[in-house]
Every structure is written in C-alpha cells, then in structure tokens.
Amino acid sequence: MFDACTRCPVRASAVCHSLSPDELDDLSRAGQRKVVEPGETLMWEGDDALLVGNVIEGVLKLSLTTPDGRDQTLGLAYPGDFIGRPFGRTTRQGVTALTGARVCLFRRSSFDAFARRHPQVEHDLLERTLGELDRARDWMVLLARMSAPQRLAAFLLELASRIGTPVDAGGENGDGGEAEYGAGPVRIDLPFGRQAIADILGLTIETVSRQITRLRDAGTIATPGRRTIMLLHPERLRAALN
Amino acid sequence: MFDACTRCPVRASAVCHSLSPDELDDLSRAGQRKVVEPGETLMWEGDDALLVGNVIEGVLKLSLTTPDGRDQTLGLAYPGDFIGRPFGRTTRQGVTALTGARVCLFRRSSFDAFARRHPQVEHDLLERTLGELDRARDWMVLLARMSAPQRLAAFLLELASRIGTPVDAGGENGDGGEAEYGAGPVRIDLPFGRQAIADILGLTIETVSRQITRLRDAGTIATPGRRTIMLLHPERLRAALN
DNA sequence: CGGATCATTGACTGGTGTCAACTTAGGTGG
DNA sequence: CCACCTAAGTTGACACCAGTCAATGATCCG
Numbered sequence: 001m002f003d004a005c006t007r008c009p010v011r012a013s014a015v016c017h018s019l020s021p022d023e024l025d026d027l028s029r030a031g032q033r034k035v036v037e038p039g040e041t042l043m044w045e046g047d048d049a050l051l052v053g054n055v056i057e058g059v060l061k062l063s064l065t066t067p068d069g070r071d072q073t074l075g076l077a078y079p080g081d082f083i084g085r086p087f088g089r090t091t092r093q094g095v096t097a098l099t100g101a102r103v104c105l106f107r108r109s110s111f112d113a114f115a116r117r118h119p120q121v122e123h124d125l126l127e128r129t130l131g132e133l134d135r136a137r138d139w140m141v142l143l144a145r146m147s148a149p150q151r152l153a154a155f156l157l158e159l160a161s162r163i164g165t166p167v168d169a170g171g172e173n174g175d176g177g178e179a180e181y182g183a184g185p186v187r188i189d190l191p192f193g194r195q196a197i198a199d200i201l202g203l204t205i206e207t208v209s210r211q212i213t214r215l216r217d218a219g220t221i222a223t224p225g226r227r228t229i230m231l232l233h234p235e236r237l238r239a240a241l242n
Numbered sequence: 243m244f245d246a247c248t249r250c251p252v253r254a255s256a257v258c259h260s261l262s263p264d265e266l267d268d269l270s271r272a273g274q275r276k277v278v279e280p281g282e283t284l285m286w287e288g289d290d291a292l293l294v295g296n297v298i299e300g301v302l303k304l305s306l307t308t309p310d311g312r313d314q315t316l317g318l319a320y321p322g323d324f325i326g327r328p329f330g331r332t333t334r335q336g337v338t339a340l341t342g343a344r345v346c347l348f349r350r351s352s353f354d355a356f357a358r359r360h361p362q363v364e365h366d367l368l369e370r371t372l373g374e375l376d377r378a379r380d381w382m383v384l385l386a387r388m389s390a391p392q393r394l395a396a397f398l399l400e401l402a403s404r405i406g407t408p409v410d411a412g413g414e415n416g417d418g419g420e421a422e423y424g425a426g427p428v429r430i431d432l433p434f435g436r437q438a439i440a441d442i443l444g445l446t447i448e449t450v451s452r453q454i455t456r457l458r459d460a461g462t463i464a465t466p467g468r469r470t471i472m473l474l475h476p477e478r479l480r481a482a483l484n
Numbered sequence: 485c486g487g488a489t490c491a492t493t494g495a496c497t498g499g500t501g502t503c504a505a506c507t508t509a510g511g512t513g514g
Numbered sequence: 515c516c517a518c519c520t521a522a523g524t525t526g527a528c529a530c531c532a533g534t535c536a537a538t539g540a541t542c543c544g
Binding site for chain 2: 062072074075085086087088092093119122123126127130134136138139140141144145
C-alpha cells in the first residue's frame with residue numbers, strides 16, 4: 001500500500017503530497033482504493049459524513065437537489081482534488097461520479113485525527129478550501145447574473161483549461177496533456193452529457209442545446225460528436241463574457 | 243491591547259478564541275483596531291491581499307462586480323466572522339461596510355506566520371472556511387434555481403435567524419438579543435437598503451420592491467418603516483421555499 | 485436492424501429586467 | 515414648525531430571455 005501511494009498518479013498534487021515516507025505509510029494504512037462506476041454516488045447529500053478522500057482518476061460532481069427535485073451541480077472534482085467534508089457531522093453535498101473513476105477513501109474519523117496530528121496536512125487542506133471558496137464565489141456571480149450564452153462561454157473556457165487539448169491548425173498536437181491553450185483551437189472531450197451541463201449552469205437541457213447550436217451556426221465551435229466540442233475561436237467566447 | 247482582547251465582545255467566537263493569554267498577547271501586538279464608516283471599502287476586489295481581520299461590530303459585505311458593472315454580494319460578515327484572504331496573493335472579493343463597523347486588522351503576512359506557528363488557529367480557520375464553503379454552495383442553489391419570491395423568502399428567514407428579534411403578540415419581548423425565533427412574529431431592522439438586498443439576491447431593486455409589496459399585501463409581513471420588516475407569518479415564508 | 489436514450493428543434497408562456505413616472509420618507513434650512 | 519428638497523422606494527408598461535411541453539431527429543448498443 002505504501003508502494004501504491006509512491007506510484008500514485010496524483011502523488012504530487014493531492015493533499016498527501018507533503019508527507020514524509022513514514023507518514024505516508026501511516027496514512028496509507030487507513031486508506032482504501034475504490035473503483036467507482038459512472039453515475040455511482042459515493043456520498044449522498046445530508047448523509048453522515050463518514051468518508052473523505054482523494055480523486056485519483058475521473059471526474060465527479062458535487063451536487064444538491066432543489067426542493068422541487070431539480071439537480072444543481074456545485075462543483076466538479078478532478079484528479080488530485082479532495083472530496084468529502086472533514087470535521088463536520090454531515091456532508092451537505094452529494095458526490096457522484098460522472099465518468100468511471102478511481103478514488104482513495106478514508107474513514108472521516110481516521111482522517112480527521114491524522115490531519116490534526118499533521119499540521120502540514122491541515123494547512124494544505126486549508127489552502128485548498130480557500131481556493132474552492134474563491135471558485136465557488138466566482139461561480140455564484142455567473143449563476144446570479146449571467147445570461148445563458150455567457151454561462152456556456154464561461155463553462156467551455158473553464159473546461160478547455162481543465163481538460164482541453166490544443167489542436168494545431170494543421171493537425172493533432174499529439175500529447176493529449178495539459179498544455180496551456182492560447183489563441184488556437186482547443187478540443188474538449190466532454191466527460192458528460194447535455195443534462196449534466198445544464199445542471200452545472202443552472203439551465204435546462206433545451207437551453208443548453210440551443211446555445212450550442214447557436215455557437216456552431218456562428219462558426220465559434222464545432223461538434224463532431226455528441227461528446228466532443230472543438231473551440232475554433234476561443235477568443236470569441238472570451239469576448240462574449242463582457 | 244492585551245486587555246482590549248480580553249474584553250473583546252467577539253472574544254468567544256472569533257478565530258482567536260482558543261489562544262492562551264500569552265499567545266493572545268503575542269497576536270494582539272500585530273493587530274490594530276479600526277472604525278469603519280458605512281459604505282467604506284476595506285479591501286478592493288483584485289487587490290493584493292495585505293490585510294485580514296475579524297469583525298467586532300457591524301455588518302460588512304463581500305462582493306464582486308460583473309463585467310457589465312453590476313454588483314453581486316457573495317456573503318455577509320457579522321461580528322466574530324473572519325474577513326480577508328489568508329495564504330493568497332490577492333483578495334478576489336471586495337469587503338465593504340454596510341453599517342458602521344469596528345474591525346480588528348492584521349497585516350496578512352504577520353497573520354499567516356502566526357497561524358502557521360499555531361495549528362489551533364489554522365484548524366479553526368479551516369473549520370470556518372469549510373462552513374463558509376457549505377453556505378456559499380447553499381446560496382449557489384438559491385441563485386441558480388430559485389424564483390424571486392423564493393429568494394426573498396429565504397433571505398428574510400436567514401436575516402431573522404441572524405439579526406431578528408422575536409416579538410410577543412402582546413408587545414416587545416425586550417432584550418433585543420439572539421433568542422431563537424419560533425413560530426411567532428419576528429422583527430428585522432435592516433442594516434441596508436433595497437439595492438443591497440437586490441445585490442445579494444441577484445435581482446433588480448424593482449423586483450425586490452415588488453416582492454416586498456406582494457408579501458405585505460398578502461399579510462405575511464409588515465413594513466412599518468423603510469428599514470424595518472416584521473415577519474408576521476414566518477411559516478408562510480418557509481412554506482414558500484418548497 | 486431495432487429499440488432506447490440522448491439531443492435538437494419548435495411553439496408558446498411567464499417571469500424578470502428595463503425604462504420611466506410617480507410617491508414617500510427623512511433631513512435641512514428658513 | 516413647516517416647506518422644501520433629495521434620495522430611496524414603489525408602481526406601471528412593455529420587451530425579451532429562458533422555461534415548459536411536445537414532437538422530431540441522431541447515436542449508441544445489443
């Protein structure tokens with residue numbers, strides 16, 4: 001298990017990155033890896049907060065259900081991100097896998113105790129949480145004030161920076177890595193369908209669909225498949241935000 | 243100054259509550275009290291994060307401006323709350339006093355260093371930030387999915403629990419304290435005007451005004467003055483949320 | 485090839501924003 | 515103490531964007 005941590009693909013970016021080999025060994029004994037199926041819910045909103053963990057691979061959503069039964073996605077968790085609610089009685093948001101995923105889970109009580117013994121872990125958690133809060137508040141502005149076209153533009157740009165791959169005008173750039181996208185076209189392979197986008201943007205699936213059609217007709221994007229979007233003119237999306 | 247901390251009205255609830263007298267003395271040397279005028283902005287969005295602090299008295303707002311110049315309030319800070327962005331280069335949200343206020347400020351660099359030497363403070367900050375994040379996410383659902391009547395109802399109920407005073411059917415309850423409100427009427431003395439409410443709820447001032455009128459006509463609330471709202475039937479507001 | 489799911493499109497409705505006029509509250513100075 | 519003035523709040527008319535309901539079209543999978 002210690003070895004599993006050493007070779008962990010998110011070793012450098014997860015909350016455990018600052019631990020010494022001994023500490024890591026200690027923590028790893030409390031952890032358990034789990035493969036999550038697409039659509040599987042790891043934690044339900046309102047549940048007792050029994051588990052926390054790290055995303056190793058895949059994309060998960062944090063979501064809440066409105067009183068009238070609609071779903072609102074509050075954030076996405078990518079590899080290296082922390083999930084769950086430490087130091088609290090209940091998890092206020094549900095955590096559901098959008099894609100197949102692998103996670104590394106801890107009993108919350110064990111993790112809490114470990115974190116309190118390791119200030120560096122608490123500090124890392126604090127920095128992450130402060131960053132999450134900043135991002136949540138940015139998103140609040142989008143949900144509170146922006147039109148459907150603006151919401152979609154902002155979302156596509158964020159996706160591009162998270163999981164987009166730059167595409168050379170002449171052909172594939174090749175590596176499929178994290179390369180920063182600039183002015184050129186970007187390819188996004190969506191890990192989810194239209195309904196999930198609607199849930200994220202606080203819109204209906206029909207409105208999302210109409211906005212995508214509009215952007216395609218304008219030549220700003222191309223949609224070679226249901227789950228692929230090419231940003232042909234990212235700068236136009238950026239312009240649409242103002 | 244040490245004495246000032248000992249007698250501080252938010253001594254029990256602020257981030258410094260867990261400190262020993264010696265530690266408190268240490269921290270207090272780095273702090274400075276400041277009186278803030280209504281409307282005064284303590285920190286501007288995008289500023290270098292130079293200051294952090296505690297609210298001692300009054301109500302402040304955290305806000306962001308949309309590209310087209312509208313204001314969105316992201317949260318309110320009440321006495322005991324922590325303000326500013328520790329461990330970061332910039333403050334993403336502006337902090338502006340809605341009422342006259344008193345705060346206790348630290349240079350961020352000093353506070354950061356102090357916190358890193360005192361895991362208990364970092365832990366407290368982490369718990370606060372996690373709570374803030376939960377609340378921000380609840381509010382996201384409101385902004386993303388709820389109608390104007392629902393937003394106002396939710397806001398009035400939150401205000402009631404924060405700064406409302408229960409009112410006996412026969413007369414004043416008297417103490418003006420934090421007493422939990424139950425089924426009975428609650429009086430809210432608004433620390434801000436209609437525009438601020440609109441900024442919080444992501445609506446226009448006209449829509450807020452119309453909703454208030456609607457609730458008054460329905461007998462759910464009374465508005466004896468511009469800055470006073472009496473919740474005559476809080477349970478109706480609660481019902482309106484579903 | 486056929487069925488099911490997901491996505492798109494269309495027609496219509498309703499809620500909220502916008503612009504503008506009007507009213508009220510509250511403070512100031514005669 | 516009252517008249518006035520200003521800022522804040524209210525109300526009305528109208529337009530438009532996004533939601534709803536319904537039908538059609540495209541993909542994926544067995």
